[in-house]
Amino acid sequence: MMSILDIVTLPADILRQKTHPVTTFDDELQTLIANMIDTMREANGVGLAAPQIGKLISLTVIEGMPDVDEEGNEIPDSRQLFVVVNPKITWRSQETVDGIEGCLSIPGYVGEVERSDAIRVRAQDGQGKKIKIRLTGWTARIFQHEIDHLNGELYIDKLTAPENFWTNKEFEEMNEERASE
Secondary structure, eight states, rough: OOOOOOOTTTTTTGGGGGOOOOOOSSSSHHHHHHHHHHHHHTTOSSEEEEEGGGGOBBBEEOOOOBBBBBSOOOOOTTTOEEEEEEEEEEEOOOOOOEEEEEEETTTEEEEEEEESSEEHHHHHHHTOOOEEEEEEEHHHEEEEEEHHTTTOOOOOGBSSSSSSSHHHHHHHHHHHHHHHH
């Protein structure tokens, strides 16, 4: 049976600590992974790192962007799920993109962050098998955000400018104003 875990929020100290590598790929880890996936989905998140549920281990679950059809509609059940253990970014594109990020550990806020548009990651999957992943666009952004969590870094540390941080309500109002101009 799956469990929904409590998500740790700021100012919890664990969010600022570096994680330890995962060395044991046992049933306990498999249960934790399954619970993290359920927790991420229940919270409508696209990624969840172990420190966000109070565990100082190098583990994150990420659900990439869905595939779309010719009309641009989301294809159901097409999101790619990644279980990423002990990840290291081995390459970053010089091209960067500003984008809006939120975080399950900083509820109610969003901010603009500059990230590499493409990255390569070496990691292990949930069973301990070595994997290499090439990522671009939004999924690359999610990976960078989640790997930052494993290093005790948060998106608010990387804002494009201090004023580029808003409550969800402020951000919605700002977008409505832009749309009506």
